[in-house]
Amino acid sequence: ISDLVAHAVRKRNIKTAPQITEEELEFLIDVGEEEGVLAEQKHEMLSGIFELGDTVVREVMVHRTDMTALPLNSTIHDAADLFRERGLSRMPVYDGRVDNITGILHLKDILFYIKKHAHDDSYWEAPVAEIKRDAMFVPESKPVDQLFQEMRKNRQHMAIVLDEYGGTSGVVTMEDILEEIVGEIRDEFDNEEDAIRPTQQPNQYLIECKIHIDDFCDFFDLPRSEIAGDNQAVDFDTLGGLILHHIGQIPRIGDRLTIGRVVIEVLEVSRRRVRRVIASVQAGDGSPMENLPQLPVAPHGSTSVP
Structure with a gap:
């Protein structure tokens, strides 16, 4: 899905003399849906691609009050419990307070760590600081289509959103962006x-x-x-x-x-x-x-x- 969206976004950003304007094309898409030529799902996807450039990160992010994050002094055991409870694959790690995000913890890194240290039962007490990765930070005013391209280029699936004062505003994932186009993406953990x-x-x-x-x-x-x-x-x-x-x-x-x-x-x-x-x-x-x-x-x- 992300490859198809990336192709559409690149096409959208090419600056050439248009035979039809973007506004006219969006109007035709709306009319197509109203007349029954386009199914609702196709209409939503096409409209979503056009709207990515007009949408900023703060409109699609998970607000800081709703995001799941882990203290830096947590152990592997703490992290494993939280991953299991929330059904997530990644989560931010903070030092002291949520405004001080120090990295991103990946579930697969925990699994690799457990496998590597399986001979030593004390691995459960190891700090998550040993395996966290650097976080990607983006301003909440950044256009979503630009963020999408950057996340693909840097192979990132999660970014920390900062407000104008440098504090943590929320978190955004690749799934959040794709859902703006294709609608809700549900998995076995979604209720x-x-x-x-x-x-x-x-x-x-x-x-x-x-x-x-x-x-x-x-x-x-x-x-x-x-x-x-x-x-x-x-x-x-x-x-x-x-x-x-x-x-x-x-x-x-x-x-x-x-x-x-x-x-x-x-x-x-x-x-x-x-x-x-x-x-x-x-x-x-x-x-x-x-x-x-x-x-x-x-x-x-x-x-x-x-």
Whole structure:
């Protein structure tokens, strides 16, 4: 995937006298999707490639409050436990505080270290400082297409994002960039419930719009055949596609729609895409439902409405 994206990005950056402008081509892509010539997924991918150059790193990074990092004085045993718990392959290492990132720890380096020192049981107590690698640092204002090219050139899959004062703003991975083009990339460690998180209000949920429409319908017990309305065919794959289908234009923050007994309010829009919504479920008399799945509220307040 990254090779295909790199080819498209290089083509996009070639400065020649155009027979058609970038804006005209983007318009044709939008029209193609509206007329049914382009499937939603192809439309999203093509639009995503064009938008890479207009997107900066801070828009795609994982914020420092949500990133997983390891103290420099951690042992191999500590790191192995955290890797197993979080299902990650890399994580930043910091000295004292997160603003002082000293490197990146790779899971495969831990495995190589364990194999090399298997004859000595004390390897579990070895410091991660022995095997961490140098980190790549980038400003949060850097265009994503430039970062993508640099990461490929330097064979890096993770970079530490710095704010204007040199502090740690977050972390960005190659997967974060590719997801801007192809949508959510899920692996065996990803939990579908992460896309639906309860707020502090009864029967109210914070939802990532990249969630597959089948998972959304299953959670709220909505018949998939009825969500498009007026017996129309379901020609979208995500909750974001459902919202665009009903609103008929680029949604704005605060826009609302009702699907069955689920009231959806747009919470976050970025670059013409709906990112997050708040969904409230009402009983027939307008009161909150009582028998919805009860998900655990995540720590550090991540489920509360910003």
